[in-house]
Amino acid sequence: MECPKCGHVQAGEKECERCGVIFARLQKREEEKSLPSQTETEIPVATARTGSGLTGWAVALLIGLVAGWYMFGQQQKTGGDIAPSREVSSPALEQQGQNPSQPVVRPEGPVQVQTAEGLAGKLAAAFPVGNGLEQARNATVFIKTPWGSGSGFFVSANGYIVTNRHVVEFDAAQLKTLKGKAEKLAGDLERDRRNRAVLERQLAGIRDAGVRRQVEEELQRRQEAYEKYSGMLTEINGQLQRIERSSWSSDIKVILIDGSELPVQSLKMSDRADLALLAVDCYNAPFISPVTDSRHLGQGQKVYSIGNPAGLRHTVTAGIISGYREYKGRKFIQTDAPINPGNSGGPLIDEQGGLIGINTMVLRDTQGIGFAVPFPEVKTEFGQYLGGM
Structure with a gap:
């Protein structure tokens, strides 16, 4: 017989093997009081966003990185845990x-x-x-x-x-955009790493104490920025991997x-x-x-x-x-x-x-x-x- 509750078809006539309802109890309850009907509904939308990275030399490079990642952070607030x-x-x-x-x-x-x-x-x-x-x-x-x-x-x-x-x-176009921006950030970080290496070699030849101190401070700031945005890039790459490997049945x-x-x-x-x-x-x-x-x-x-x-x-x-x-x-x-x-x-x-x-x-x-x-x-x-x- 077919269960009037969940539609499961089975040989037994006392209890549904799928949902566990007792047929006699269900019939008695329906005789006393009609059950409410089923319903329906509809759905819509979402977006994700991102930003750019590092450009230029010294302070200009850092400013570009900060500005780009500020935009990226603002956009990512609508991703992650919240679909807008x-x-x-x-x-x-x-x-x-x-x-x-x-x-x-x-x-x-x-x-x-x-x-x-x-x-x-x-x-x-x-x-x-x-x-x-x-x-x-x-x-x-x-x-x-x-x-x-x-x-x-x-x-x-x-x-x-x-x-x-x-x-x-997840929108395939958005995934492609996210990948592109992650690749751009990786390239910006690599260029900054090479520029810092050049600056460190030049530091060895600076004899003026004041100039040397300024260059050392600049290198420290750029190193901190590099570590910060490298961590962000790692998080983005992790998210991309989770998206690409995800399946509706488990995720x-x-x-x-x-x-x-x-x-x-x-x-x-x-x-x-x-x-x-x-x-x-x-x-x-x-x-x-x-x-x-x-x-x-x-x-x-x-x-x-x-x-x-x-x-x-x-x-x-x-x-x-x-x-x-x-x-x-x-x-x-x-x-x-x-x-x-x-x-x-x-x-x-x-x-x-x-x-x-x-x-x-x-x-x-x-x-x-x-x-x-x-x-x-x-x-x-x-x-x-x-x-x-």
Whole structure:
């Protein structure tokens, strides 16, 4: 028979060999109270950056190194532990009507709190659930990879998680750029090493005590700078090796609100949209249901964003729907709910905890202008895996 919980097919008729559910208990519970339906979500974006190195002689060389690596450091703050939301410029964004082509709507009543058993029960014991927002919070996960991190969330009780493709797939173009800048830094450091060697040989012939002292101080400064940036280069090369050797099955970590981790069983990525679908092995995960009734969410409606900005896990922020836009032929929900680095792939929900969209990108050089992918995109991309969502 087929398990009504996880779909596992087996010969036994008393207990599921995969998820452990007792069929008789499940049937009795369903007769007393209907179980909540499954959900869905969407995903978006990320970038990484870097800087240059050493040029010139003596102080000029050091200044160039410091300036270049300052830029590199600023850019790398968005990599490492935090995957930023994608930035776009404004001209390509076009005004749309109040709603996307497939309307985003909100439920008329509060979202039903899901049954407290399995993974949902375990998390609710540590982080009690009293409303739809808290239920969505427990369903949101932290996704960490060798190149950065982001957010995601359960869209079904049997372990499917939606996130951005850029969160789980490192851009090959960015990898090439990072390699190029690492090679440039290595070359700059080698030239500086040779220049210092020349200066050290010249030092032996300097008889003026004052000049000799100045040259010795300059050599010391350059040696310290060389050691500092050599260490940075070692770290970058280590990161490059981790990225090149990484695999989704072993290096992508799904971290729950209680800090526990689940291994990724499968990964599917959209070819058209910045969306990805992960699967983990669990029973009765907390999940976010999409809004499905007939009342449209118009401009000015209050919404909430859940994610892991700057590594601050499971942060909830609020805003409104600012409008609906089109970018590169795709529909987006515009919101002023803060979408910061680390929010990529997290859910945008209404006041009852119903899923509206997936946080994806922010408008460059602005504040309070973020975008989410409407929920129907998830259904379009991954409906064959998510059943009757």
